[in-house]
Amino acid sequence: MSDAAVIADTPHAVSEVRSAGKFLLWAGVALMVVWVLGPIYLLLTNALSSPTEVAEFPKHWAPSFDLGSLKFFITFGGVVKALTNSIIVAALTMILSIGIGAPAGYALSRFDFWGKSAFRLLVLMTRAFPLPLLALPIAVMFIHIGLDDSQIGLALVHTTLALPFAVLITFSIFSGVPVELEEAAWTLGCNRWQGFRKAVLPLVLPGITASAIFAFTISWNEVFAAAVLTVRNRTLTAFLLQSLDFSPLYLRFAGGAALIVPALVFIFAVRKYMFAMWGIANR
């Protein structure tokens, strides 16, 4: 046997193998993080460059922090209105889906009753269908009842998207509060509502807020229903989609950034809950 073979056969120290594995693991993690964050960085670089720099070739890989593109975007006809509409529709969606969803989540977590599994099935079924397509018949329905091209009409459709999430998330939040706390409040003379308000609500408020922001983000990001249901009251997504064909690139990039940055802020604000919510929402 040659010397080389002997050397190759010597076992490596365990710590050596471990650190090599660790290096590979972190290299993989770094690669994945770049894959996720890199494209966002590139778009923001474009949005923070002047219109001429956006068209320049080759591209600069760092932003010049020129606000030309963003200024052009915000003064472009209809953008401010679209932004306002997006915010109003998302706020309405948030109120509706929590207002309707949270009581259902509470009922599911606290009571055993006939029809409970049927209701859960109804909620889960919504996940197995392409919901945005429901905007088509709803558009006709809205024309009959005079809700066409209205913010509340679009918010109602977005609530269909957000409500199943709201029910499932609030269900899991309420389930995390022991029922004994409420019972203790009742023995101390609270009625059901007071017990809920004083013992449960303070504990669940952060989670409910997080799921409300989640609902807001769902509406803020939605494209198809918004583009089908609004004409004069377009949201930002509908506006951007419909101007894709003729708007200059720097307008699209600034618009994309305007869509992304608030969403990034929202999901950062609820980052503690984000993963749990995605998990719950897809059970």
Added chain:
Amino acid sequence: MNQKTLPYLLLLPATLFLLVFFVYPFIQVAVQAFVGPSGFTLDHFQTMARNFRFWPSVRNTILLAVVVVPLQLVMALAMASTVSNLKTARSAILYIFTIPLGLSDLAAGIIWLAIFEQSGFLNSMLTSLGVINKPILFLSYQNSWVIFLAVVLAELWRATAIVMVILVSGMGLIPKEYYEAAEVFGAGPWKRFVKVTLPMLRPSLQTALILRTIAAFEVFAVAQALGGTTLPVLVGQIYDWQFNQRETGVAAAMAIVVLIISIGCTLFFLRVLRTPKGATI
């Protein structure tokens, strides 16, 4: 208010809402698709199928789903396994991985447009590396396969995390003892992954595949931002019939097509990946 009626009162708003805005529209979409001015008709479906963009849009949508979903599954398995091996910074890494889920699909399309457009970052990189002399017009009808590739990348970037989230939750449910037992019998990391993780993940894989496949057939804004009408997809055509051509009947007929494909896929995955009776954790 007594204990018996309270839960029903609490559920009433949500139930009514879902009946009006989920169940009823489903019936209505079928009515719209099959009913013309003089009763039952298949005219809408005929108009739909005669349109020159219909069959390309069916082909593109199905091809996209066939390419994107399996790749997402592999990537998500890699990401989920990596994350479950982490001891430090686990939640921060998970948070970063899920960021694209919080962004609009239209925004995702625009992000990848910044990379693929003519004066974009991909051309800049290729030029500075000396691979090409002048920028290539990637997103044009002569290069429709590049548009397809760009949509695939954007979809992978945007929606792989949803599969990962479901798989990470599923991996958390697998008892540690199974891995320890496998290790005792001499199974290496790869063997443990194939013999323990994958079979135990079956229910999560099923959920993830159903959700992702349905969503894949809904691809719209990403294709619109990157390809416009050069790469027609089903939902893009639905939007065109509804909004530009004002043919609600034809739009509804196409919606029925998407619905049937979605339900078919759901049933397929429910059957193929069903958990054997009594084999739950």
